[in-house]
Amino acid sequence: MRCLLCARWSIPLVCGECDRLLAPTPKLHKIKHLDLISFYDYDTIETLLWAKYHAFGSFILQRLAKKAFRPFFSDLKLEREAALIPIDDRPNAFFSHTAILAKYGAGGFARPYFGCLRANSNVKYAGKTLAFRKKHPRRFICKNFPPEDAILIDDLCTTGTTLLEAEETLEKRGKKTLFAVTLAKAR
Numbered sequence: 085m086r087c088l089l090c091a092r093w094s095i096p097l098v099c100g101e102c103d104r105l106l107a108p109t110p111k112l113h114k115i116k117h118l119d120l121i122s123f124y125d126y127d128t129i130e131t132l133l134w135a136k137y138h139a140f141g142s143f144i145l146q147r148l149a150k151k152a153f154r155p156f157f158s159d160l161k162l163e164r165e166a167a168l169i170p171i172d173d174r175p176n177a178f179f180s181h182t183a184i185l186a187k188y189g190a191g192g193f194a195r196p197y198f199g200c201l202r203a204n205s206n207v208k209y210a211g212k213t214l215a216f217r218k219k220h221p222r223r224f225i226c227k228n229f230p231p232e233d234a235i236l237i238d239d240l241c242t243t244g245t246t247l248l249e250a251e252e253t254l255e256k257r258g259k260k261t262l263f264a265v266t267l268a269k270a271r
């Protein structure tokens with residue numbers, strides 16, 4: 085088969101050379117008042133993020149999560165327990181991409197809670213404008229989880245609408261969002 089990134093012949097889905105290029109570079113962004121940490125340029129991993137719509141995608145997401153999420157969270161110093169909340173972790177046909185990412189953040193005071201924040205609308209945001217996103221909220225339903233602090237987990241932040249809506253939903257439950265973590269931030 086061919087490498088997903090460079091299209092050279094490769095036995096793994098991402099060839100050794102491209103895999104080395106996927107070293108994460110953590111960046112801090114501001115989504116209004118909310119801190120967001122991302123690890124990759126969107127252009128570098130765009131092809132890889134589309135893998136979430138395919139059966140082999142869980143392998144790709146695990147690879148990225150292991151490279152980016154695991155070292156970030158193992159260095160993270162939290163003062164008390166925080167819930168890692170994957171955004172809308174309802175599985176698609178094959179798996180839930182945000183649940184995979186949250187799993188790789190587990191350790192220390194950070195623990196994933198699955199199925200706690202699911203969208204109640206079927207609206208798809210991919211390729212949609214900010215105006216469209218604002219007009220069609222995800223209408224999250226939040227199930228309770230024990231820690232008071234939460235860290236939001238998603239694969240991609242585009243406009244930030246989803247993250248801000250997620251934060252607002254948690255706030256209504258009395259939860260404080262410390263920050264959000266995504267693999268990439270689209271410009």
Ligand SMILES: [Zn+2]
Pocket residue numbers: 087088089090091092094098099100101102103
């Ligand atoms: Zn390659």
